[in-house]
Amino acid sequence: MLNACTSPDFAVFDVVVLASGRGSNFAALLGAQQRGELPIRIHALLSDKFAAPALDIARAAGIAAIAVTPRDFPDRAAFDRALFAQAALLQPDLIVLAGYMRMIDAAVVQAWAGKIINIHPSLLPKYPGLRTHQRALDAGDAVHGASVHFVTAQLDGGPVFAQARMPILAGDTADTLAARLLPLEHRLLAASVGLIARGRIARDGDGVTLDGVRLDAPLQLQDDATLRAVG
Secondary structure: OEOOOOOOOOOOEEEEEEOOOOOHHHHHHHHHHHOOOOOEEEEEEEEOOOOOHHHHHHHHOOOEEEEOOHHHOOOHHHHHHHHHHHHHOOOOOEEEEOOOOOOOOHHHHHHOOOOEEEEEOOOOOOOOOOOHHHHHHHOOOOEEEEEEEEOOOOOOOOOEEEEEEEEOOOOOOHHHHHHHHHHHHHHHHHHHHHHHHOOOEEEEOOEEEEOOEEOOOOEEEOOOOOEEOOO
């Protein structure tokens, strides 16, 4: 079993988070840091929306809250360069996309290869993009979930290394699925960042290694909020 508890053997790992909306995954990651469960230090919350509630969460915690609007730039590439230049000033070990709702320019992604992860509300490769809960219902799926993956230029297409699964129940709607999945997303993201911060998870080309061994399948979130290889 892969434990997410902190250890004095590991140096603090510097993190920058990007979010576009309410910031619940950011808040969960921040809470895990504050409780001493993760050997990380969140330096800033960056957003593409000045009114994103996630910025208020950061300010309340005394964390730098930085908004950059795409309207101030001629194209996506220019905006992405400016936003990630703000992140680069903080020299993070990892950038976490936690509800960040924009695709990122391929050249910018390549410059940060292996140092950006994203959490997505589906069992990738199923349902990249939006409306994931409704698409799972429309497909008649019996199981739904969330995935954490390294970011590439392909929309939600980078190598997946951790997932959380839950059953779809009779009578579920997109809203009930989203509400039941969200607590699992929070635990999944914290456990995933913990493994990266401890140097256990790393990107390896088009795959991912755990303790230097290439993963054949994503790790699965357990009831005790740890990640385990299954099967």
